[in-house]
Structure formats: structure tokens, C-alpha cells
Amino acid sequence: MGGGRVIVVGAGFSGLACALALAEAGAEPLVLEARDRVGGRTLSRPLPGGGWLDLGAQWIGPTQDRMYALVAAYGLETFPSPAVGAPTRLLDGRPATGEPAGLAGLLDTLDELAAGVDPVAPWRATGAAEWDRMTLGGWLDATAGDPVTARYAGRLLAGGLLAASPDEVSLLQMLFYLRSGGGAGSLLGMAGGAQQDRIVGGPAALAQRMADALPPGRLRLGAPVEAIAQDAAGVRVRAGDEVHAGDAVVVALAPALAGRVRYDPPLPALRDGLTQRMPMGAALKVHARYPTPFWRADGRSGVATTDTGPLTETVDNSLPGLPGGVLTGFSYGAQARALRRLPDAARRAALCDALVALFGPAAAEPAELIEYDWSADPWTRGCFCGLLTPGSWCDYGPELRAPVGRVHWAGTETATRWSGYLEGAVTAGERAAAEVLD
Ligand SMILES: Cc1cc2nc3c(=O)[nH]c(=O)nc-3n(C[C@H](O)[C@H](O)[C@H](O)COP(=O)(O)OP(=O)(O)OC[C@H]3O[C@@H](n4cnc5c(N)ncnc54)[C@H](O)[C@@H]3O)c2cc1C
DSSP, rough: TTTOOOEEOOOSSSHHHHHHHHTTTTTTEEEEEESSOOOOTTOEEEOSSSSSSSSOOOOTTTTTTTHHHHHTTTTTEEEEOOOOOEEEETHHHHHHHHSTTTTTHHHHHHHHHHOOOOOGGGGGGGTTHHHHBBBBHHHHHHHSSHHHHHHHHHHIIIIIIHHSSSSBBHHHHHHHHHHHHTTTHHHOOOOOOSSSEETTOHHHHHHHHHHHOTTTTEESSOOOOOEEEEEEEEEEETTTEEEEEEEEEOSOHHHHHHHTEEEOOOOHHHHHHHTTOOOOOOOEEEEEEEOOOOGGTTTTEEEEEESSSSOOOEEEOOTTTTTSSSEEEEEEEEHHHHHSSSSSHHHHHHHHHHHHHOOOGGGOOEEEEEOOOOOTTTTTTTOOBBBOOHHHHHGGGGGTTOOOOTTEEEEEEOSSTTTOOOOOOOOHHHHHHHHOOO
């Protein structure tokens, strides 16, 4: 395609990586972004005494090679997640020293099953049809041996990895995700795993630098794409009052949002069906800011997990060298939705109660509780990512990346490695660029 003009919809990590790869190859990308900022599911908020909070994505870890390369290329640095102190665990409402006895065996079994799933075509796995119609929750109930282990594993896996409840996702969706992210140890781990490092300034700072590196005039903010038309001559992409013509378009959006754009001619039935069957997950990420990281004085790491209550897990998000302490809690799926239904004051009280259950009375009154509702944001509508509903991987999976004429698909959901993550967003954007250039 050489000097062809390519419209890229969305300036998240996927759209930005795609546009940079296109520009590098001599094509003319034009990125249309709905919001007045780049970065999509990443967002930083400055803290009063210096530093920042990552309201969206925050971690990168080993084997996320493109992300580490981008951090270095754009002159940013990483720092490790804190690794001192003991984790806190509540099982069945009581403090526990270790994880449920059966958990390690369950994770091994899942990894063994995931080894038989090709992340490029999960629907081809032997057993795919059976795994796709079975929910992760059903499989855990039948396999875990006891209800506490099943509940704990369900919250950790469906919640911590997919931001869903165990009954919302199929076993095949879970196996795909495990395989795509290098296995349970890689996905769940802090040091040596996906939560190993953070980026100084947050991933949002990296997104801004990537945007700044685009050739001048190649990014339009405040340009929500409403319609995409294609014919033998090319594509026409409408954003507000403007229509942009090009040779091809890369839609770098989660399928749920890509399905809200109008296409002419209309999308083939199976592709549209995919967008109807890939809702976004539901996570509530809340930062509790304290005058000090008080939990460290008790030898606690701030990392907590529990099988009961609205929060599934917490981490210590205090910044090195800066005063104050930050505990960040996560609630997922049904628990996150239940919290969202509460009036603000009641939700905040429930969140503080959950922190007290884990860390004692010192957690009762944070200086500030900071949340961002990604599900209410019209340009994200949920997180961490889109998830195919039970039964849909086998029926609709092949449509995930298949171009429709001049329309190509990017976004982290289309990645085969680290799908759902920043790394997957970047590699998917670069894959789509290569596809268009081909
Ligand atoms: C709370 C939270 C925590 C997370 N934690 C991590 C983590 O620690 N590590 C990690 O790797 N990943 C994490 N993730 C996931 C990660 O953020 C995503 O995988 C990644 O950012 C997806 O990038 P993307 O470019 O595919 O999509 P997006 O970031 O969603 O980008 C899509 C862009 O398209 C724009 N857009 C939408 N509709 C239109 C339209 N019609 N026209 C024009 N533009 C449009 C949006 O505004 C957005 O900028 C987290 C996500 C959240 C929300």
C-alpha cells in the first residue's frame, strides 16, 4: 500500500501503535479519537503531594516485550511493584495463612487444559465445543472439591483476570486467556508476572508520547466516528461533520464499541453477531489514599485476597519516595455491579468496610477514595476488556480478526498474546498495520 491513506479509529494503545507502524512504513495514517485525550483505557490522575494514580491500566510484566520496548524508546522508566511484607488473606471470613489447599492443583489443571488451546484459533481445540458451553463457575463447582476453593478460585480467575463473575464466562474463554498470557503463574504473579512493574508517570504518559511521535496533523481528538462506508474506490469515515476518505480503515476499538458504528454496506451477519456477543467486563478499581502506608508497620504487604465481600483483592500502590500510602482495591462482575447500584455514600461506606475487614480499623477513614467508572464512560463501557459469552467462541471466534473488505480490526481483544492487556493492544495494532500494508 506504500503511500496509501489509512483511517485509524481510536487512539488507545492499539490505534496509536497501528498508526505509528503505518507512518513508519510510509503510509498516511489519520487517527480519529472520540475523546479529547489519547490513551483509551489508561488514565492518570495527579496526586496533591506529587506522583499520580493510574485509574485504568497500570502494570506490565515479563514477556510483554513490545511494552518494555516502547517504554524505553519513548524515554520512560519502569519501577517494580512493592515486594515487602506478607499478604493478607480472608477465607470464609477468617484470616488464613495460605491459599485454599486445592488451589495450586486447580491452576495446574487449567494450565494443562490451556496448553491444548491455540490462542489463534481456540475453537479448534479438542474439547472446545464442550468447554465453550460450560461456564468457568460450573467447572470450578464440579472440580474444586470444596465451595471455599471454588469461590476463591472463581473470584481470582474470572474476577482478577477477566473482571467478570465465574458464571458469565466459559471455560474456553478462561483457557484462551490463560494461554494467551503465558499461564496462571504469569498472569496472577506480581514479581515475575503481569503485575511486576509500573511505568513512571503511568501508561497514560506513554500513550501521550506515542501520540506526540505521530507526524503532524495525523491525529484528530474529539472526533467520534459514527459511520464507515466502503466501496471499490475506498473508504469514507464520518466523524461529526467531517468525512475522511482513505484506502482502508483500521477499527481499533473493543468489539462492543465497534458494533455501535454504522457500516455501509452493513457488516456481514457473523461479524455483527460477534459484536453482539462480546460484552465488556465489569471492574471497579478504587484507590484509598492514607497519610502513611500503615499496613507496612504490621509487616503486611498490602496485597490481600478474599473469597467474601465486595472487594476481591487489594495491592499497595504507594509510590516510592513520596509521602502517603495508597491501597488499591478491585471489585469484579456481580460484586462490582452491586456496588455501582448503591448511592455514592453507601458505596463508599461499603468499600471502607471491606478495607477494614482486610486491614483493620486504620483503614476506616482514608483521606480520599478515588474511583473512575469505566462502565459509565461512553467510549469504554466496561473493562478490562470484551469477553465472548459462553458458546460464542466456537460460533463467532473466527470473525474476531477477519477483515471485512477494506475494514480491518485491531484492539486488545483481537490479540493472540496478552489479549486484554496493553501488550495485546500494541501487538494487535501492529498486526493490523501489517495486514493493511500487505
Ligand atoms: C481499570 C483497568 C485496569 C487495567 N489494568 C491493566 C493492567 O494493569 N495492565 C494491562 O496491560 N492492561 C490493563 N487493563 C487493560 C488495558 O487498559 C487495555 O487492554 C488496553 O488499554 C486496550 O487498548 P485498546 O487500544 O485496545 O483499546 P482502548 O484503550 O479502549 O482504545 C480505544 C479508543 O477508541 C476510542 N473510541 C471509542 N469509540 C470511538 C469511536 N466511535 N470513534 C473514535 N474513537 C472511539 C476510545 O476513546 C479509546 O481511546 C486495564 C484496564 C482497566 C480499565
